[in-house]
Amino acid sequence: MKLANPAYSRTLSAEEHAAGLLAALGVDLDTESTRRTPERMVHALQELMTPRAFNLTTFPNLEGYTELVAQHGIPVVSLCEHHALPFTGQAVVAYLPDERIVGLSKLARVVEMFASGPQVQERLTKQIASYLHDQLKARGVGVMIRAEHMCMTLRGAQAPGTITLTTSLTGEFRDDARSRQEFFAIAHEGRR
Ligand SMILES: Nc1nc2c(ncn2[C@@H]2O[C@H](COP(=O)(O)OP(=O)(O)OP(=O)(O)O)[C@@H](O)[C@H]2O)c(=O)[nH]1
Numbered sequence: 001m002k003l004a005n006p007a008y009s010r011t012l013s014a015e016e017h018a019a020g021l022l023a024a025l026g027v028d029l030d031t032e033s034t035r036r037t038p039e040r041m042v043h044a045l046q047e048l049m050t051p052r053a054f055n056l057t058t059f060p061n062l063e064g065y066t067e068l069v070a071q072h073g074i075p076v077v078s079l080c081e082h083h084a085l086p087f088t089g090q091a092v093v094a095y096l097p098d099e100r101i102v103g104l105s106k107l108a109r110v111v112e113m114f115a116s117g118p119q120v121q122e123r124l125t126k127q128i129a130s131y132l133h134d135q136l137k138a139r140g141v142g143v144m145i146r147a148e149h150m151c152m153t154l155r156g157a158q159a160p161g162t163i164t165l166t167t168s169l170t171g172e173f174r175d176d177a178r179s180r181q182e183f184f185a186i187a188h189e190g191r192r
């Protein structure tokens with residue numbers, strides 16, 4: 001990862017920037033333990049910002065399954081775009097199939113795809129729902145995320161234990177009161 005900075009006559013590598021940042025904050029980078037810290041820091045951030053590639057495999061809904069399909073406990077690991085600190089939690093993803101059903105593992109992969117990189121929880125939640133709605137041509141998609149933001153539990157407000165809950169509903173989940181109720185009942189049932 002190269003970061004261009006017009007203030008420099010050449011392009012500094014992300015590693016050099018990391019070393020500069022840590023040194024400016026007073027971290028001694030001249031010990032056996034910290035010598036490779038800038039490199040590790042860049043790799044760690046790259047890991048958090050790079051989603052794994054996958055195919056969104058779907059199958060024909062031959063049985064005409066029309067009820068809700070829901071998955072609980074999908075891990076959410078993302079970076080708050082305001083502080084570049086992690087926020088982590090779990091997602092519930094549900095959809096009402098029409099002509100296609102999705103490979104179940106793909107729900108977790110879609111969450112990872114949008115969670116990778118700087119985010120806000122509201123946008124993440126909405127992106128997952130909109131993407132699945134469009135790709136599956138589902139009758140409805142519901143997403144609920146519960147997450148802890150390190151930027152407000154470890155520092156700043158220092159409010160450990162706070163959990164932020166966001167939801168995004170499309171199609172029948174948004175427009176039909178019964179479907180919406182069913183989504184929320186199922187989403188809260190899986191609460192851990
Ligand atoms: N809406 C939303 N806000 C977020 C999210 N992640 C972090 N934030 C908030 O972004 C805000 C940034 O506010 P600032 O006042 O600029 O930052 P700050 O001075 O570090 O504020 P404190 O965190 O209150 O110490 C904070 O209130 C964070 O809690 C998110 O996913 N969604």
Ligand SMILES: [Zn+2]
Nearest residue numbers: 080082083151
């Ligand atoms: Zn933050």
